[in-house]
Structures are given as structure tokens and as C-alpha cells.
Amino acid sequence: MKKKTLKVIFAIVILAFLFIQVYPVLWLFISSVRPSAELATKPFSLPTSLTFQNFAKVWSDGKILGYMWNSFKVTAISLILIVFLSATAGFALSKFKMKVNKAVYSFFTFGIMVPVQITLIPLFIFYSKTGVLNTSMSMILPQVGFALPLSVMMFVSFYSFVPNELIEAAVMDGCTPYGIFVKIVFPLARNTVITIASMYSILIWNDFIFANTFISDSKAKTVAMGLKDYVGAFGNIDWGSTFAAITISILPPMIIYFALNKWVTSGMTMGATKG
């Protein structure tokens, strides 16, 4: 008897917390298909009718596509750079016999402690001098720089599982270091690449602080910034459009998350425990 009540309480607690974690996000989705009039009167009940007007409105004004394209550009270029730079640097640090390796590795890991805010003023000044403000490049540079410490660490820890004998054998066969990397080591790192790419695609897509600092031209705005812009443009009355815009913009990370769930969480967990 006692065991049974305990079980019921347990289930209620798990479900209640599930509600707290999921309902708010679900509510964003529901609000986007709710008629605007209803949003003002009873925003938290189930909608009596569904409407796609909010989406139509956001879509027709055409801005959101541009914002999505900018976010995509920044995310894609950053990801390619992060994977390429950390895969090569990690290879150098773990498969070359160099005395400086230890020092260089700690130099990279030190970056985990550095708060991103430190870059805002210097980069802003540098960008305004060189005309990089309001370009995708202005966000890519710090995104990649701050991703490197963790991604280099992840590659180094993966490469440490690649046996040195394998590389020795390749050297004997006359393979150059470049050949070893391209033909042997990098193809093995598939899981590490997916982990890093899935995690950073979400983090970079969601970035607010760099976009907010370096971008003011609406041509270069990313989705996260664009959302803020929508609220202003429609005023506080038309929440419907805001929710529709939010829904459109959080769909890509959601899709990546549900498709690559295992990798996203393992990457973020690693990020936490390596700090």
C-alpha cells in the first residue's frame, strides 16, 4: 500500500516537472496559431480556433527569410572553421612529438575561463575601423575563437584513443603527416565532428550578444536579433506575429536537437564538466 502511494507521488513529481520544462516552449508554439484577439483575453487556455494568419503576416513581410539566411551563413561558416581548425590543431597537439605541446594545450584550455564580454569593446572598435561591422564575419570571428578551447580539447581527447602504432605503421609505409591526417585520423573522428557540429550549430544559431553588439543594419541581422526587432516593429499589441516569428526561428535548433539528441547532450555535458 505504502509502496503504491509512493509510486503515484513519484509519477506526479516527474510529470509536474515535465510540465514546467516543456509547457512554456509548447505555449510559444500554441500562441503562434492562436487568433490575436484571444491572446489578449485568455492567453493560457487552449485556443478555440487555429489560425495561420500570424505566420502569413510574418512571412509576407519578407524579413524573416533574410534573417534566417544570415543566421545560416554565420552558423555554417563558423562550424566549418571550428571543425577544420580544431581537428588540425588537436592532431598537432596529440600526435606530434613536441616539447611545447603541453604549454600550447594549457594555453588553449585557459580560454574556457574567459568571459565573452571581454571581446565586445575591442572587437567593436577594431571592426568599426576596418569596416567589418554589420557583416557576418564580425560574428564568425569571436564565435570560432571562443569555441576553439573546448573543441580542441574534444579532438585531443578523441585522438588519444587512436593508437600510435597505427601512425607509426603509416609513417613506415611512407605516408606524410598530411596523408595520415586526411586518410587515417580525420575519417575516424566522425563522432567528434558530429558532436561539435551539432552542439555549436545550436549555440551559434541562438547567439544574441555578438549579434546585438556588432550588427545594427537589418540586412545583416540574425534571427535572434530579428525577433527583438519584430516586437518593436509590431508594437506590443500584436504578440501573434512575435510568437510566429519565434516559432519559425526556434524550429531549426529543435530539429537538430531531436535528430542528433545523443550528440548534442554529450557535447554540452562535456562542455560543462571540462570547464
Next chain:
Amino acid sequence: MKAEDAKGMDINMGIIQNKKAYAVFLLPALIFYIFAVFYPIEESIRLSFMKWNGIGAPKFVGLENYAAMFKDKVFYTALINNLVYLVIVVVIQLSVGLLFAILLTYMKKRVTLVKTLYYIPCIVTTVAIAQLFRSIYSTEPLGLLNQFLAGVGLEHAATSWLANVKTVLAAVSVPEGWRFIGMYMVIFYAALVSLDPSVYEAAKIDGASELQILFKIKIPLIKEILLLTLTMCLTGALRGFDIPFLLTAGGPGNASEMMSTYMYKKAFSSNQYGYGSALAVFIIIESIIVVYLLRKAFTTREDREIKQMEKVQRKQRRSGK
């Protein structure tokens, strides 16, 4: 993920000896990293000794910015607010995260599904989360929180959470705490399930209750992960920016001002780049001190931990006979 490769990873074990190839592989990342992370640190430190409004030449003023900072009332307000924010965020993330990680270890079915769903807030952009909480806190139309209070007969507690000086700080801290519970839960869960069951099965045979096993064996065994996450959590909260900035921009007045929102305003609204840089340098020093202190706490704890492990194992051997 294991603590030992985080710290003591043996890096010097490669075999290729080719200096030119080494440079080709290492330098691109190193140059990028130095330019994106270290050049700004150097520039921030340099600018923090200057007075500059963005036009003309910066003027060297020595320690004037730092002197002004320590006389600035808003600086102290931001510092204290940041500490309150930090306490709220850390308590929510670690305690709720740990509680649900523990509960999940008792679940037999659908653990992965529940874990996946709990994690969702972590992947939603802060701008959307800010919008979400703006409507939860709203008074006109009546937001979820005030509706809920009215529903349980606490109408008098309803307030305009973001405009009320007394509630605003908690109101901007809770979303940040809430958003990462799932992540800490996943970390704790992974640590708890990776424990060797034989360690506590023995205690169970000895007649230890579930709660005793939890507090005397399981939690002490994941202490290292707890401290690691604490570091992560603290440094994260010290840099807290997005949600306070988006929800209130530090207002009303300076009631929810954080160190980083204040720095941001000084630099980009008042164009006091020198003073803003001094604040940025303060934030980085603050973070490094916290990490350093916690790392120190680690090493001493670690030694004790090894002893504890040995004790448990001895006990286990005894009960095994």
C-alpha cells in the same frame, strides 16, 4: 567527461617529428584563437587605462578608471545584484538538477524520453525565453504567474514583477536558472548511473536504507562532478547578460543591473570605452579568481575522496566474505 582527462591529460605522447607539418597543423587555429580571444584581452587592459569616447585619440589616464569604478555607487549595486543573481541561479540549477537526476535513477521506463524533454529549454534562444517570461510576468493582459496567484487565492501577491524594484532581481534570475536545469540534470544523471553498483549493493545487504545509500555513498562519490558543475555554474552566472539585458536592461533604475549589463551600457550607450573596459577587466579577474579558488577546493577534496573510496571498498570486501 571524466575529471582526470580534464586535468592530467598526458599531452606529450605523439610520435610524429616534423616541425614544418606541426606548424601547418597548429598555427591556423592558434592564430585565430590569439586574435579572437587574446588580442581583445590585451586591448581591454590597455583601454582600461585610457579615457576615450570613440572620437579622436584615446587619452592615457592611468588608474583613473579603476579609481572611479571603486567610487561608483552603481558598480557596487551591480556587484551585489550579480551576487544575488548568482545565488538564485546556482541554487535552482544545481539543487533541482540534482534532485531530478536522482529521481530519474529510480525510473525504470522511458528515462531517455523524459531526459530529452527536460533538456528542451537549453536549446531555445535567450531572446525567445525573454519574450516568454515577459508574458508570464505581465499584468496587462494578466500573465500566467499573476493568474496562478489569483487562482490559488493570493491576489494580493500579484504584482508587475519586472517593474517592481523588490521583485525584479528575482524575476530576471529565475529564467536563467530554469533554462539550464536540464543540462545539469543530464550531467548528474550520467555521473550517478556510471557508479559501480557493487559499491552500494553491499551497503544494501548490510541493511542501509535507500536514503542512507544516497547521502552517504552516492552523493559523496560524485562530489567531484558536483564541484566541477559548481565552477561552471558560478562562472556562467558571473557573466550573466542576455536575460537581464533583454527583460529589463538593468532597470527599473539599476534594480536589476548586472556587472556585464552595466559594462555594456557604459561602453555602447554612454560611449565610455575606457571605463567600460575597466569593468570588463574586473569581470574577467572575478571569473579567474572563482575558478582558481574552486580548483583549490578540488584538490584537497580529491585526496579525501580517495580515502573514502578505499574505506567503502574495504567495507565491501568485509561484507563480501
